[in-house]
Amino acid sequence: MLRTVNRVLLGLLGLGLFALGGGVLLGALDLQRHWDFDVPGWWPFRGPDDVVLGTWGRTRWREEDWWWPTVIAVLAVLLALLLWWLLAQRRHRLDxxxxxxxxxxxxxxxxxxxxxxxxxxxxxxxxxxxxxxxxxxxxxxxxxxxxxxxxxxxxxxxxxxxxxxxxxxxxxxxxxxxxxxxxxxxxxxxxxxxxxx
Missing domain, CATH: 3.30.70.1350 (Cation efflux protein, cytoplasmic domain)
Incomplete structure (x- = not known):
């Protein structure tokens, strides 16, 4: 049961990341203009000039020296945990x-x-x-x-x-x-x- 839950959660996480990456790619390549379709109003990436993190987001914590190293360290730990979780599914010991x-x-x-x-x-x-x-x-x-x-x-x-x-x-x-x-x-x-x- 736990193995199935783990695989479902991994699948949903992968699907979400795939959808997010695909949406960013659609905006970056300006495919909605080339293929003549529109994205929802709440979607932030509408064209090649849009960025994932705007000027306000990049400069908000500029005075704090700890902010960006902390963000990078947390993301690195999160990536390591997700990779460990993925590998743990493959080497599951048979109980x-x-x-x-x-x-x-x-x-x-x-x-x-x-x-x-x-x-x-x-x-x-x-x-x-x-x-x-x-x-x-x-x-x-x-x-x-x-x-x-x-x-x-x-x-x-x-x-x-x-x-x-x-x-x-x-x-x-x-x-x-x-x-x-x-x-x-x-x-x-x-x-x-x-x-x-």
């Missing part, structure tokens, strides 16, 4: 997975629990030092993002094969999913050299 219980009603499996089970089984593979799993996507069609930290002696091809054939296949079969698309990233563990006397 539940719908499992086919074969009685007509799907059961809900905690996404964090499934992530922990996949992590533990992946860490038990030969050559894997640590594993981190995150489930994203939809509750009925999750995607697994797996990061493996491999020991120096580990064979990445073998680890990937066993992860696909065993760990991810077990997770897919136990949840009754037809498929469990996965993105796997490897990183090699680095050990400090120890000096022996």
């Amino acid at each position: 539940q997975v719908l499992v086919d219980s074969e009685d007509g009603a799907p059961a809900r499996l905690n996404g964090g629990t499934l992530e922990n089970v996949i992590e533990e089984e992946a860490q038990a593979l030969d050559g894997v030092s640590r594993a981190h799993v995150r489930l994203t996507g939809r509750r009925t069609a999750p995607t697994a993002r797996v990061r493996l930290l491999l020991e120096p002696h580990a064979d990445p091809t073998g680890a990937l094969g066993r992860l696909s054939r065993e760990t991810l296949a077990h997770a897919r079969d136990s949840t009754g999913l037809d498929r469990l698309p996965s993105k796997v990233r490897f990183r090699a563990a680095r050990h400090r050299a120890e000096r022996t006397v």
Whole structure:
């Protein structure tokens, strides 16, 4: 529910900014005169000579040294928050997975629990030092993002094969999913050299 609300709010915000930018562009290119149409009386940008911020607005706070740096800082923070909000929608962690219980009603499996089970089984593979799993996507069609930290002696091809054939296949079969698309990233563990006397 929260994810849907976030996406609707982002869509409305984007639509509003698009309409505002389009209106300013209409005035700047003088399209209402070229295409012979009129804009509403309350619209401030009627032609190429109109500006977004007039002389009074620019000079009103001229004596205050703090005003423009504060405005720019607030706008920069607002932009950063909006970008973070947008990126948070893409990387949404799956809180539940719908499992086919074969009685007509799907059961809900905690996404964090499934992530922990996949992590533990992946860490038990030969050559894997640590594993981190995150489930994203939809509750009925999750995607697994797996990061493996491999020991120096580990064979990445073998680890990937066993992860696909065993760990991810077990997770897919136990949840009754037809498929469990996965993105796997490897990183090699680095050990400090120890000096022996």
